Amino acid sequence: MKALAIRHLSYRYPDGTAALDDVSLSVEENECIGLIGPNGSGKSTLLLHVNGILPERTQGESGVSVFGMAVCPETLPAIRRTVGLLFQDPDDQLFCPTVYEDVAFGPQQFGESGDAVRSAVMEALERTGLKGFGARSPHHLSGGEKQRVCLAGILACRPRMLVLDEPTSDLDPRGKRELAALLQRLTATKIIATHDLELVVKLCSRAVVMDGGRIVADGPTVELLSNEELMVKHGLEKPHILQHSHPHTNYPLSPDHG
Amino acid sequence: MRHDFLDRYSRLSSPIHRLPAGVKLGTALGLVLTIVMIPPGALWVFSLPAVVLLATAAISRIPLAFLVRRILFFEPLVLGIAALNLLRPGGGRIFLAVLIKSTLSLFTMILLANTTPFHALLRVFRSAGVPPLFITVLALMYRYLFVLVDEAERMTRARSSRTFDRNGARLWRSTASVIVQLFLRSSERAERIFAAMTARGWK
Numbered sequence: 001m002k003a004l005a006i007r008h009l010s011y012r013y014p015d016g017t018a019a020l021d022d023v024s025l026s027v028e029e030n031e032c033i034g035l036i037g038p039n040g041s042g043k044s045t046l047l048l049h050v051n052g053i054l055p056e057r058t059q060g061e062s063g064v065s066v067f068g069m070a071v072c073p074e075t076l077p078a079i080r081r082t083v084g085l086l087f088q089d090p091d092d093q094l095f096c097p098t099v100y101e102d103v104a105f106g107p108q109q110f111g112e113s114g115d116a117v118r119s120a121v122m123e124a125l126e127r128t129g130l131k132g133f134g135a136r137s138p139h140h141l142s143g144g145e146k147q148r149v150c151l152a153g154i155l156a157c158r159p160r161m162l163v164l165d166e167p168t169s170d171l172d173p174r175g176k177r178e179l180a181a182l183l184q185r186l187t188a189t190k191i192i193a194t195h196d197l198e199l200v201v202k203l204c205s206r207a208v209v210m211d212g213g214r215i216v217a218d219g220p221t222v223e224l225l226s227n228e229e230l231m232v233k234h235g236l237e238k239p240h241i242l243q244h245s246h247p248h249t250n251y252p253l254s255p256d257h258g
Numbered sequence: 259m260r261h262d263f264l265d266r267y268s269r270l271s272s273p274i275h276r277l278p279a280g281v282k283l284g285t286a287l288g289l290v291l292t293i294v295m296i297p298p299g300a301l302w303v304f305s306l307p308a309v310v311l312l313a314t315a316a317i318s319r320i321p322l323a324f325l326v327r328r329i330l331f332f333e334p335l336v337l338g339i340a341a342l343n344l345l346r347p348g349g350g351r352i353f354l355a356v357l358i359k360s361t362l363s364l365f366t367m368i369l370l371a372n373t374t375p376f377h378a379l380l381r382v383f384r385s386a387g388v389p390p391l392f393i394t395v396l397a398l399m400y401r402y403l404f405v406l407v408d409e410a411e412r413m414t415r416a417r418s419s420r421t422f423d424r425n426g427a428r429l430w431r432s433t434a435s436v437i438v439q440l441f442l443r444s445s446e447r448a449e450r451i452f453a454a455m456t457a458r459g460w461k
Binding site for chain 1: 375376377380397398400401402404405447450451453454455456457458459460461
């Protein structure tokens with residue numbers, strides 16, 4: 001079964017701006033995909049369709065299906081449970097007064113109670129290295145900690161698919177390293193929209209390039225990202241770790257990226 | 259970052275801070291009610307709640323200077339309301355009573371806010387049967403107040419770094435545009451927060 005199947009999806013914002021233009025994409029279970037492209041290319045808009053936040057009014061099917069479920073008003077609760085969506089600005093996502101309550105928000109909304117919520121929260125905090133952070137307020141955390149709390153809040157819902165919008169944009173190099181390691185340990189289907197091309201090389205075996213609301217390239221990460229002409233044409237660049245790659249395989253020479 | 263301008267000392271450790279939030283909330287409300295009910299004729303009676311409040315403040319180890327500054331910050335509002343009484347015949351006494359009453363009530367609430375974390379108060383509201391929607395609104399307000407203040411501060415700083423003269427009219431105009439921007443950004447943020455809540459199952 002496909003984890004995600006998008007067929008001929010187009011979308012216009014209410015003000016008339018065209019954001020997606022006939023997008024088709026299919027993702028296998030446990031695949032990790034890097035979604036790249038310049039600002040305004042439609043990456044975030046596409047991600048918002050994956051768990052049915054857009055379009056605001058769905059009539060029937062939207063052309064998106066997740067693990068065989070078509071995204072429509074009836075399947076929304078199940079879809080939102082299956083897909084964990086991480087937003088770009090942690091302040092938008094951490095809306096509860098304490099870390100514990102925030103991580104517990106998802107499980108509670110999905111109708112769990114008492115010990116089930118507690119154990120889900122504890123497990124999520126432990127997996128994200130946030131043990132003992134439960135009583136802290138979000139506004140007393142650093143950027144990296146906020147981002148990990150957001151991730152914990154999603155993991156607590158035990159999703160099968162993680163959809164991440166610019167997860168490293170607000171992080172310092174250490175925060176980026178830690179987040180990359182954390183994501184690498186998680187087994188789930190992952191879709192990562194980002195400008196951080198090194199992260200894509202590190203985590204994703206497949207890359208999808210978007211520009212102007214369309215998918216313009218889709219293929220193995222190293223192959224696409226080494227294609228300097230393609231990268232520059234779509235406002236990207238050949239990442240540094242691919243500058244020194246094996247002449248025949250194109251794969252990076254350093255052992256931990258091989 | 260001034261994310262603690264409201265309740266900087268709410269996380270201290272003192273006998274007062276360790277009291278259950280419900281007890282503190284109940285006492286504070288009771289005290290305010292008592293202060294309001296004291297007839298304006300007997301001004302000396304107000305020394306009783308004042309002594310209670312001062313003693314609480316001393317035990318809670320909150321610096322007195324901080325409390326005084328906070329009270330002075332809100333005092334203009336109180337004065338504005340109290341001053342209206344001066345226009346009435348014999349209003350001087352009423353003015354004094356209103357002034358003392360509101361200052362003491364203010365003192366009580368500032369003490370409560372600085373001895374009890376806000377989320378603990380929300381938990382008391384929840385168990386007291388306050389409607390969940392109301393609590394959610396309060397929680398969101400408290401959470402994003404700090405984000406908003408940070409944003410306003412950044413914008414004001416950016417503006418002053420590009421302001422080269424102190425021409426009154428121009429200054430007012432740019433203040434207005436900061437306020438407009440802040441409003442637009444907040445409404446956009448509200449949309450994103452709603453999306454984030456929906457994504458985690460909010461109905």
